[in-house]
Amino acid sequence: DQQVKQNSPSLSVQEGRISILNCDYTNSMFDYFLWYKKYPAEGPTFLISISSIKDKNEDGRFTVFLNKSAKHLSLHIVPSQPGDSAVYFCAASDNRDDKIIFGKGTRLHILP
Amino acid sequence: NAGVTQTPKFRVLKTGQSMTLLCAQDMNHEYMYWYRQDPGMGLRLIHYSVGEGTTAKGEVPDGYNVSRLKKQNFLLGLESAAPSQTSVYFCASRLQGNQPQHFGDGTRLSIL
Numbered sequence: 001d002q003q004v005k006q007n008s009p010s011l012s013v014q015e016g017r018i019s020i021l022n023c024d025y026t027n028s029m030f031d032y033f034l035w036y037k038k039y040p041a042e043g044p045t046f047l048i049s050i051s052s053i054k055d056k057n058e059d060g061r062f063t064v065f066l067n068k069s070a071k072h073l074s075l076h077i078v079p080s081q082p083g084d085s086a087v088y089f090c091a092a093s094d095n096r097d098d099k100i101i102f103g104k105g106t107r108l109h110i111l112p
Numbered sequence: 113n114a115g116v117t118q119t120p121k122f123r124v125l126k127t128g129q130s131m132t133l134l135c136a137q138d139m140n141h142e143y144m145y146w147y148r149q150d151p152g153m154g155l156r157l158i159h160y161s162v163g164e165g166t167t168a169k170g171e172v173p174d175g176y177n178v179s180r181l182k183k184q185n186f187l188l189g190l191e192s193a194a195p196s197q198t199s200v201y202f203c204a205s206r207l208q209g210n211q212p213q214h215f216g217d218g219t220r221l222s223i224l
Contacts, residue, residue, distance in 0.1 A: 006154075032210045043116070043202055043215030044155070051210065089155060095209050098143060098162050099170060104154035 003027045004092050006103035014111050019077040021106050023090030026071065030092040034100070035064060035075045038087045047088075048075070077108075085110045114138050118203050118216035125193045125223050133188040133219050135203030143206045144186035145170075145213065146178060148199040155202065161186055193223045 005024045013019045021035075031052040036044035050057040050064045050073070057064050063076045077084055090103040119134040135144065145160040147170075157170030161180040175197060177189045186205075190197060200220050204213035 009152075034212055036215075041217070043204075043217045045215070046212035049212055091155075093210070097168075098209055099157060099160065099168075100145065100204075100213060101157065101171070102147070102155035104152065 001026075002103075003030075004090055004101050004103040006090055006106050008106050009104070010107040010109065012109040012111055013080050015082060016079045019075075019080045019084065019108055019110070021075040021077075021088050021090070021108065023073045023075075023103055024071055025073075025092050027092070027094065027101075028071070029094045029096065031095050032093040033064070033066060033073050034091045034093070035062075036089040036091060036102075037084075038089060038105070044089055080108075080110050082110050082112065084108060116203055116205055116214050116216035118201075118219050120219060121217070122220045123222070125190075125221065127193060127195060127223060129193050130189070130191050131193065131221075132190075133201055133203075133221075135186045135188070135205075135216060137184055137186075137203075137205040137214070139205065139207070139214065140183070141205035141207050141214075142183075143208065143213075144180065145204045145206075146176070146186065146188045147202045147204065148172065148197075149202060149218075150199050158188065158201075195223045197221065198223045 034049040035047040038044040146158040147155040159178040164183040204215045206213045
């Protein structure tokens with residue numbers, strides 16, 4: 001029973017264009033959502049988060065959108081750069097029990 | 113500026129052997145987590161702790177035990193290793209709820 005779903009295992013985007021990574025969740029009690037980036041042989045690093053009381057959060061080239069009614073969030077990267085090539089994980093947390101549950105990840109390839 | 117440190121980085125075990133993975137954080141974080149990453153499975157939560165002396169089960173706790181005797185350390189034990197436990201193990205910590213996690217660089221464990 002997967003509570004956080006990233007249905008696209010991989011995505012290729014031209015350098016300079018917008019990258020859009022999607023994530024769906026099933027648990028309506030999730031109230032805090034995060035995106036992490038992971039390079040090979042390293043631990044995940046935090047990118048951006050959003051609380052359930054907001055529908056958008058922006059940090060430089062990264063914007064996260066949350067649609068609570070659809071139980072869907074997305075990460076937009078504009079413009080995409082070669083260093084953005086990595087695996088991106090979506091994660092969600094329920095403040096009642098402090099678990100953080102991750103999706104399976106999406107591998108982003110930025111093409112020159 | 114150590115952050116989250118995992119020991120060891122690599123280990124090869126034989127089936128039935130036991131071992132303990134150590135996670136240490138120097139950020140005075142309350143919450144600590146153990147995840148395993150397998151191909152196509154993303155990061156799955158094994159056990160976690162919301163404070164010194166507390167532990168709780170995650171998504172895939174079977175075959176593992178944990179202890180949090182000191183706030184800065186979170187130990188993951190395998191009492192009788194099985195080939196299915198071959199994986200990359202990540203430890204993470206965070207200050208409190210609705211804060212992002214900081215990850216270590218992982219322990220690559222092979223069970224023969």
